[in-house]
Amino acid sequence: MFSNLPLLSLVIWTPIIGGLLVLVTGSERKGLDARVVALLVALLTFVLSLPLFSQFDSTSSAMQFVERSVWIDTFNVFYHLGVDGISMPLIVLTTFMTVIVVIAGWRVITYKKAQYMAAFLIMEGLMNGVFASLDAMLFYVLWEAMLIPMFIIIGIWGGERRVYATIKFFLYTFLGSVFMLVALLWLHSQTGSFAILDYHAARIGLNAQILIFLAFLIAFAVKVPMWPVHTWLPDAHVEAPTGGSVILAAIMLKLGAYGFLRFSLPITPDASHALDWLMITLSLVAVVYISFVALVQQDMKKLIAYSSIAHMGFVTLGFFIAFMIAGNTGSFKGTVMGIEGGMVQRVSHGFVSGAMVLCVGVLYDRMHSRQISDYGGVVNTMPKFAAFMVLFAMANAGLPGTSGFVGEFMVILSAFKANFWIAFFAATTLMLGAAYTLWMVKRVIYGKVSNHHVAELTDIDSREFLFLATLAVMVLLLGLWPAPLLEVMGATVDHLVEHITHSKL
Amino acid sequence: MTAQTYNFLPALPEMFMLGMICLILVIDLFLSERSRVVTYLLSQATLVGTFALTLSLYGTQPEQTFNGMFINDLMGLLLKLATLIATFMVLAYSRSYLREHQMFSGEFFVLGLAAVLGMMVMISAHHFVPLYLGLELLSLSLYAMVAMQRDSVAASEAAMKYFVLGAMASAMLLYGMSMIYGATASLNLGDINIAVQSGRPDDLVLVFGLVFVMVGVAFKLGAVPFHMWVPDVYHGAPTAVTLFVSSAPKIAAFAMLMRLLVDGLSGIYAQWHDILVVLAFLSMAIGNIVAIAQSNIKRMLAYSGISHMGFLMLGVIAGNSGGYASAMYYALVYVLMGLGGFGMVILLSRAGFEAERLDDFKGLNERSPWYAALMLFFMFSMAGVPPFLGFWAKLGVIQSLVATGHMPLAVAAVLFSVIGAFYYLRIVKLIYFDKPQTGEPIRASGELRLVLGVNGMAVLLLGIFPETVIALCKAAMGAV
Numbered sequence: 015m016f017s018n019l020p021l022l023s024l025v026i027w028t029p030i031i032g033g034l035l036v037l038v039t040g041s042e043r044k045g046l047d048a049r050v051v052a053l054l055v056a057l058l059t060f061v062l063s064l065p066l067f068s069q070f071d072s073t074s075s076a077m078q079f080v081e082r083s084v085w086i087d088t089f090n091v092f093y094h095l096g097v098d099g100i101s102m103p104l105i106v107l108t109t110f111m112t113v114i115v116v117i118a119g120w121r122v123i124t125y126k127k128a129q130y131m132a133a134f135l136i137m138e139g140l141m142n143g144v145f146a147s148l149d150a151m152l153f154y155v156l157w158e159a160m161l162i163p164m165f166i167i168i169g170i171w172g173g174e175r176r177v178y179a180t181i182k183f184f185l186y187t188f189l190g191s192v193f194m195l196v197a198l199l200w201l202h203s204q205t206g207s208f209a210i211l212d213y214h215a216a217r218i219g220l221n222a223q224i225l226i227f228l229a230f231l232i233a234f235a236v237k238v239p240m241w242p243v244h245t246w247l248p249d250a251h252v253e254a255p256t257g258g259s260v261i262l263a264a265i266m267l268k269l270g271a272y273g274f275l276r277f278s279l280p281i282t283p284d285a286s287h288a289l290d291w292l293m294i295t296l297s298l299v300a301v302v303y304i305s306f307v308a309l310v311q312q313d314m315k316k317l318i319a320y321s322s323i324a325h326m327g328f329v330t331l332g333f334f335i336a337f338m339i340a341g342n343t344g345s346f347k348g349t350v351m352g353i354e355g356g357m358v359q360r361v362s363h364g365f366v367s368g369a370m371v372l373c374v375g376v377l378y379d380r381m382h383s384r385q386i387s388d389y390g391g392v393v394n395t396m397p398k399f400a401a402f403m404v405l406f407a408m409a410n411a412g413l414p415g416t417s418g419f420v421g422e423f424m425v426i427l428s429a430f431k432a433n434f435w436i437a438f439f440a441a442t443t444l445m446l447g448a449a450y451t452l453w454m455v456k457r458v459i460y461g462k463v464s465n466h467h468v469a470e471l472t473d474i475d476s477r478e479f480l481f482l483a484t485l486a487v488m489v490l491l492l493g494l495w496p497a498p499l500l501e502v503m504g505a506t507v508d509h510l511v512e513h514i515t516h517s518k519l
Numbered sequence: 520m521t522a523q524t525y526n527f528l529p530a531l532p533e534m535f536m537l538g539m540i541c542l543i544l545v546i547d548l549f550l551s552e553r554s555r556v557v558t559y560l561l562s563q564a565t566l567v568g569t570f571a572l573t574l575s576l577y578g579t580q581p582e583q584t585f586n587g588m589f590i591n592d593l594m595g596l597l598l599k600l601a602t603l604i605a606t607f608m609v610l611a612y613s614r615s616y617l618r619e620h621q622m623f624s625g626e627f628f629v630l631g632l633a634a635v636l637g638m639m640v641m642i643s644a645h646h647f648v649p650l651y652l653g654l655e656l657l658s659l660s661l662y663a664m665v666a667m668q669r670d671s672v673a674a675s676e677a678a679m680k681y682f683v684l685g686a687m688a689s690a691m692l693l694y695g696m697s698m699i700y701g702a703t704a705s706l707n708l709g710d711i712n713i714a715v716q717s718g719r720p721d722d723l724v725l726v727f728g729l730v731f732v733m734v735g736v737a738f739k740l741g742a743v744p745f746h747m748w749v750p751d752v753y754h755g756a757p758t759a760v761t762l763f764v765s766s767a768p769k770i771a772a773f774a775m776l777m778r779l780l781v782d783g784l785s786g787i788y789a790q791w792h793d794i795l796v797v798l799a800f801l802s803m804a805i806g807n808i809v810a811i812a813q814s815n816i817k818r819m820l821a822y823s824g825i826s827h828m829g830f831l832m833l834g835v836i837a838g839n840s841g842g843y844a845s846a847m848y849y850a851l852v853y854v855l856m857g858l859g860g861f862g863m864v865i866l867l868s869r870a871g872f873e874a875e876r877l878d879d880f881k882g883l884n885e886r887s888p889w890y891a892a893l894m895l896f897f898m899f900s901m902a903g904v905p906p907f908l909g910f911w912a913k914l915g916v917i918q919s920l921v922a923t924g925h926m927p928l929a930v931a932a933v934l935f936s937v938i939g940a941f942y943y944l945r946i947v948k949l950i951y952f953d954k955p956q957t958g959e960p961i962r963a964s965g966e967l968r969l970v971l972g973v974n975g976m977a978v979l980l981l982g983i984f985p986e987t988v989i990a991l992c993k994a995a996m997g998a999v
Contacts, residue, residue, distance in 0.1 A: 037888075085986070086985055086986045086989065087986055087990070088986060088989045088990050088993055089914075089918075089989070126884075129884075129888070151914075154905070155905035155906055155910070156905075158904055158905045158910070159904070159905050159906050161904065162895075162899060162904065165944070165947070166947075166951055169947075169948060169951055169952040170884075170951055170952060176952065177948055177952055180948075180952075181941070181944055181945075181948065184940070184944055185937065185940060185941060185944075188904075188937050188940055189934075189937045192933035192934070192936065192937055193930075193933070195914070195917070195933060196917070196921065196926075196929055196930060196933055199914075199917060199918045199921040199922075199929070200921050200926075202918070202921075203918075203921050203922045
């Protein structure tokens with residue numbers, strides 16, 4: 015029944031138009047509750063995105079649900095949408111997390127509710143558009159436009175240093191993106207097209223490839239974020255309201271990783287190969303060094319931010335380790351696992367980090383503090399909450415049975431094929447990740463009730479239970495039975511590996 | 520010598536305008552203070568009538584008249600239409616402002632229309648003499664308009680500065696023209712072009728003339744290092760006049776740039792290319808960096824305008840029809856955005872109070888989410904963030920740079936646009952993240968509300984559907 019609907023357009027435009035509707039109807043004086051409208055829109059979008067998953071043909075690596083019409087004829091820009099195994103799960107993740115975010119902001123946000131909800135809905139549509147666009151200019155427009163609602167969200171509903179954080183966030187990302195724009199325009203001048211798939215097929219010399227790769231790298235590395243351009247994330251993360259942090263951690267960071275798979279690897283495979291040492295080094299620095307940084311954090315959200323950077327290091331490591339394996343073994347066989355591992359990690363991290371941020375949000379709403387030292391013995395007053403928090407912390411540390419394990423394990427396994435020491439350093443995350451996460455949990459959750467504020471805490475209500483439980487189910491489901499996700503990605507990743515095997519020189 | 524009959528048709532809009540100016544001047548004499556609105560309505564009607572007449576020429580073949588002094592081509596036609604629309608919006612924006620500031624007098628409208636006539640003549644000039652005539656008609660009207668608030672020291676100072684510097688720039692331009700005349704023995708741009716292409720004229724004299732001509736053009740555009748007047752005039756002039764000075768004349772200045780360099784001197788592209796590179800680079804750099812230090816929004820928008828002129832010149836630097844089209848598009852887009860920006864200043868100003876400090880924008884979102892959103896559109900558009908109009912303008916010029924191999928300049932342009940983003944973001948920050956200093960509701964006449972809303976929606980919707988305007992610009996430059 016869904017086959018005739020332009021599903022991708024629907025998941026892009028439903029939330030955007032819904033967001034405008036929320037803005038119009040939800041003014042402070044008049045009746046309609048902005049939150050109800052927003053929830054309905056978010057749910058509708060989520061439902062609309064489900065057929066993308068259920069009707070997805072996982073045996074095909076071609077773009078599916080394709081829509082194509084002329085947008086700007088003179089620039090040769092098309093409104094060209096389509097998804098494959100790389101992008102489809104992320105769209106579903108986005109629509110899912112937006113529902114969670116709307117529910118999470120239900121009671122917490124009291125100032126300009128309508129604008130808050132509308133900003134998230136509009137951003138949802140834009141993010142879906144980024145994942146779905148097959149036209150480079152459409153991609154770029156949405157990629158940049160996405161910054162506006164996030165800028166507003168952090169700036170209006172954020173913490174004390176929100177202005178600093180949000181301007182830093184915007185300028186960092188903007189600076190990264192403009193280089194990508196120049197690279198895209200150069201590709202346009204060479205191929206006469208803005209179609210991403212045309213770029214995949216374009217033959218480009220090595221020097222040009224390296225320049226393009228670096229331009230893309232600046233854009234995507236900022237977004238991932240990779241060391242050393244990661245410093246905006248802890249600031250933005252800490253200052254953003256809970257919902258904003260969830261979207262930042264769960265979706266926005268994935269955009270950078272997505273960019274590598276959609277642009278860098280297929281458009282500049284030879285440059286990716288030539289510079290794989292750089293990418294692997296940066297990833298390992300993120301994994302090891304940032305983990306140590308996370309260890310010393312006093313602020314829970316900052317800790318989660320650094321842990322996100324470390325986990326995203328795994329994603330990029332998985333993507334680029336492929337080239338080193340190919341260099342060692344002479345074939346791209348066995349590289350699929352690294353890339354797939356990175357992709358699973360991407361989705362898993364979306365759930366886990368989103369859940370962790372929400373947990374911190376739950377505490378923050380009660381205590382108005384994110385300092386670890388202000389807590390202690392929360393389990394005594396909030397047993398249900400403590401159970402969830404411990405589960406998510408375990409997942410964050412990569413415990414088998416949770417989703418965090420699957421991706422990390424796959425990446426480490428394939429890293430062994432490349433080089434023992436790379437695998438060794440990557441594997442330290444299992445230790446370090448456990449150390450910083452569990453140490454935080456120990457200090458916050460366990461022990462004696464540390465002060466009278468903690469003693470007065472009330473356990474989570476049914477609204478909070480609802481979103482934490484949903485996420486818990488997803489984390490366990492993905493950890494115990496990742497097959498559906500892997501299956502969806504399978505054909506696409508095979509095709510990608512096949513594609514990057516062929517030199518473009 | 521027999522009397523020649525000229526084809527008056529291509530210049531019909533200008534003639535109509537001239538007639539109406541005289542008529543309004545006379546009618547205004549007999550109007551009482553209370554019925555001054557008639558002057559306003561007549562002026563708007565004149566603009567609409569001229570618009571209709573100009574539009575009726577659409578689709579005709581390019582033709583020259585008055586011995587090749589006057590040309591009517593698609594570029595000129597579109598630029599004239601844009602000038603008329605911009606002026607129409609300026610008058611609509613400023614009506615209530617003029618009333619509140621005791622400037623609602625016939626002179627304002629007559630001078631404004633005379634300036635428009637000057638611009639139209641400039642846009643259609645195919646000869647040094649009408650070019651210079653149009654320029655002077657425009658400039659003299661603007662000097663007087665800036666000085667209209669007699670009691671304001673700042674305005675008088677601005678007018679004085681504008682006049683002295685402007686006169687000097689005109690003199691430079693004239694001197695440059697005489698040099699080019701010396702080299703090519705012609706004042707007609709078409710003949711000059713043929714002469715320059717032939718390579719016969721003495722290069723030294725020609726380049727010497729070119730440099731002086733460029734000074735005049737750069738002054739009109741407000742490009743660094745001939746930008747000194749821009750912030751002072753924008754700041755000192757009453758906001759309604761700033762609105763005018765910053766909008767339509769930029770279109771005319773762009774036309775002058777195109778007529779002189781492309782229609783007349785395309786043979787020495789290599790020479791003016793280098794000059795433009797320096798001007799564009801400096802304008803983007805100084806404009807964007809100095810704008811950060813401003814605490815007065817009119818000065819900030821002035822420096823932002825300087826940087827936009829730098830971007831505009833990038834398109835001309837590309838030196839092909841695609842590049843010219845992108846520059847033309849940039850000019851039109853800039854005017855629309857600039858109108859919106861200064862329009863917001865007008866909106867927040869009240870009798871005896873100019874909302875020109877950045878702090879006056881604090882907490883606008885609390886006072887009115889709608890106007891806050893409009894200002895957000897303008898600011899992000901100026902910063903070149905999609906999906907707003909300004910993005911496509913920047914994209915166009917950068918694309919033409921990349922296509923013609925000006926890679927370093929393209930990278931510099933995007934870097935400066937990032938630097939520029941900072942001060943636009945600061946405005947958004949003031950509007951959305953800060954608490955208002957006054958809880959006073961915003962009062963605005965219906966007309967102002969309407970034109971501001973249309974302007975804001977145009978910045979958004981033309982950004983989402985940019986095809987039409989871009990296609991028109993490309994057609995005008997013959998780059999389809």
